[in-house]
Amino acid sequence: MMSTPRGLGSAARIATIAPAIFFLSAVAASAAIAPKAYLAIVAHGVVTWYSHRLWTLWIFLVAMPLASLISGGVTILNGWRRQPLVAMSLTVCTTTVAAGILIIVGLHILAN
16 A cells, blocks of 8 residues: 655645635635725735636535545544644644635625
8 A cells, every 4th residue: 555755635626726715815815904004905816716717616525625624534534543743733633724714705795
């Protein structure tokens, strides 16, 4: 049986949730900061870029976090005793963040 190097799965999960975190941070920044502030303008540009490309919303906000949630869940269920504490902690964190992203996006989809 071939095994992956330690940390590679966690790095992949971080890479799959990073675009969603980037987008949701931009949404929060554009809503929380004064509209004329430079950061709010940049954040609004990011939100606009995502929203004008429908595929980004489905891929970056649904498919990639779902892949992270599934792979993290499988890792937690199958190998929690065989993994070092740091790697498993990172797996639990990324899986929890992926679940949170999916909840936020799902609630937004249901609201619209």
